[in-house]
Every structure is written in structure tokens, then in C-alpha cells.
Amino acid sequence: MIGDPISASKSPVIHRFWLERLAIAGTYGREQVKRGELADYLARRRPNSSWCGANVTMPLKLDAVTLADEVTDRAVAAGAANILVPQGDRLVAGNSDVGAVMLLLAQLHEAGRSMDQVTLFGNGGAARAVLVACRSVGLTNVVIHARDMARATKLAVEFGLRHAPRPIDAEVEGSGIINATPLGMQGNDCLNCDVAGLDEKGWVFDLVSAPARTRLIEAAQARGLTTVDGIDMLVEQAAASFALFFKAPPPRQHDDQLFAMLRA
Incomplete structure (x- = not known):
């Protein structure tokens, strides 16, 4: 490594x-x-x-x-x-990240989790891998939330997303969240841990693995949502x-x- x-x-x-x-x-x-x-x-x-x-x-x-x-x-x-x-x-x-995301998204789908609209935090290399995986499994309704709006807009256009990007701290709506940023990692704050707008059958997938139980994961579990963490x-x-x-x-x-x- x-x-x-x-x-x-x-x-x-x-x-x-x-x-x-x-x-x-x-x-x-x-x-x-x-x-x-x-x-x-x-x-x-x-x-x-x-x-x-x-x-x-x-x-x-x-x-x-x-x-x-x-x-x-x-x-x-x-x-x-x-x-x-x-x-x-x-x-x-x-890129084995793409296949890993595809597998874990498929497991969420098989468990009956809602897949109507996905919020993606991030616009870097990990976010690109997530977008490739989403497209491969047929998840096309993805909304990027990011700090760098210019890069996020470029990414949204490249992947043909139907929604314009939103700021990282904007309200989250829909089915699930995928965090593809270092936010929540040890030494990095979680800039948006509000999961109140997610569906009852919603879910949170946080790619951060240290710690595995991030503030975003904790917020999702407190609401009874399904979670996939960075260890998975x-x-x-x-x-x-x-x-x-x-x-x-x-x-x-x-x-x-x-x-x-x-x-x-």
C-alpha cells in the first residue's frame, strides 16, 4: 500500500x-x-x-x-x-473500488433498501469510482454535494447527471448517502451529518474506514437506517x-x- x-x-x-x-x-x-x-x-x-x-x-x-x-x-x-x-x-x-461499490450497492438493493435518489458527497477520485459503479448498476438519479462547486459541476456534466451539484452542507433528500470524501476521518470534521431527509428505507454508505463508526454512520444508525461503513x-x-x-x-x-x- x-x-x-x-x-x-x-x-x-x-x-x-x-x-x-x-x-x-x-x-x-x-x-x-x-x-x-x-x-x-x-x-x-x-x-x-x-x-x-x-x-x-x-x-x-x-x-x-x-x-x-x-x-x-x-x-x-x-x-x-x-x-x-x-x-x-x-x-x-x-480500480477495485468500482467493483466493491457495485457489490455493496447490490447488497443494499437485495435487502430492500430504497434506491430512488442517491446523494454523493465528494468530487475527487473516490467519487468518480462511485459514479462509475452507480452507472453500472443502473443508479442514474445521483446528486453531488461538494465543497468545490466548479469541479463538481464538471463531474456532473461528464457523467450526464440530471441534477446540478449542491454545496456539501445542503439539505439531503432521497434514498441514500454515499460519502466519498475524507470528511469524518480522524482529524477531519463531518460537514453534513443531517440524515433527517432520507427515506425510512434509506441508507448511508461511508467510505471512511478510520474510524469505522463515523459521525455520519452514528447519525444514520440513530435513525434506524441501514449503514455500510468503510471497513465493508x-x-x-x-x-x-x-x-x-x-x-x-x-x-x-x-x-x-x-x-x-x-x-x-
Whole structure:
């Protein structure tokens, strides 16, 4: 795992847990890599035949696309990559965030949650991945709430959204909220935790994983709404990454133990 900051990442815990259960002689670490250092980092890693690749987090997701030799369709659509994997002499950039969001949205739908109108907090790389996932599962009624209205407007036009963006603290209406910003992360305030306008069968999906129980999640649970937290997201995107890195599916039969450890 590479990015900046990186110290709070739980990804090493997840991958090491699976490696131990499968008795695979591999390792998964984390390294702080600043934006201007990514090209040099990759140049040093690529000649190493034992290097399986890396997950990429903020602020490197956009740069990972431009520095790769090949880019998957989902990474192209999202304009961001959260995984880099060597394949022969070529480096492939992918996006397992999109598939993770698609899976978790499908689970909400199967549980009978309302999907009429979705509010998306954010306009960065994570928000782009969410929009790709929403479009892939047929959720077209999405309203962006953001601090940077110019970037949000550009994103809304690019994805053909029917509603103009709104300020991050504007009243939320409809079925569900997806938070694709760092707001609510340790050290960052939640600028809009008002869930009073959501449907009774509404839901909140917060991509923040540290802490897992954010103020937004707490507000949703206090109203009796269904919640999906950043730990759910982290494990699902890690599962797809693990299979690419180590050429084996993760042992999901141990999920209860893994989730208990991650949320402790």
C-alpha cells in the first residue's frame, strides 16, 4: 500500500490475515509515497521479480493511471486507479473500488433498501469510482454535494447527471448517502451529518474506514437506517486486489473473525 498519509491504513492487516490463513509465503506492507515520488518508486520496484504490485491511495490514484503501461476499463472510466499490478514487462493500473461499490450497492438493493435518489458527497477520485459503479448498476438519479462547486459541476456534466451539484452542507433528500470524501476521518470534521431527509428505507454508505463508526454512520444508525461503513468497502476492494497480487481467492469463510478484528 502506498500513499500519503498511509499510517492509518488497515490494508496490511487484511492482506496479512488472508496470507496467514492460506499459508502463503508472501507479505504486504505500506510505504509513504508522496505525489512527486511515485514515478521513482515504480522505477525501483518494477525490475524486482518478487514485487506483486501495490494498492494506491490518496493522492496517487490519478497519477497511477498516467504512469501505467495499461489501464483497465474501470480505471479509465473512473479516471483513477487504486491498484498497480505487474504483468510480464508491463504495469497495469486497475480500480477495485468500482467493483466493491457495485457489490455493496447490490447488497443494499437485495435487502430492500430504497434506491430512488442517491446523494454523493465528494468530487475527487473516490467519487468518480462511485459514479462509475452507480452507472453500472443502473443508479442514474445521483446528486453531488461538494465543497468545490466548479469541479463538481464538471463531474456532473461528464457523467450526464440530471441534477446540478449542491454545496456539501445542503439539505439531503432521497434514498441514500454515499460519502466519498475524507470528511469524518480522524482529524477531519463531518460537514453534513443531517440524515433527517432520507427515506425510512434509506441508507448511508461511508467510505471512511478510520474510524469505522463515523459521525455520519452514528447519525444514520440513530435513525434506524441501514449503514455500510468503510471497513465493508475496504475488505471488498482488498479481496479483488488480493486475488490479483497472490493469484488466489481470499479465504472469506473467516470474515467474522476479520471484521471483528478490524472494528475492535
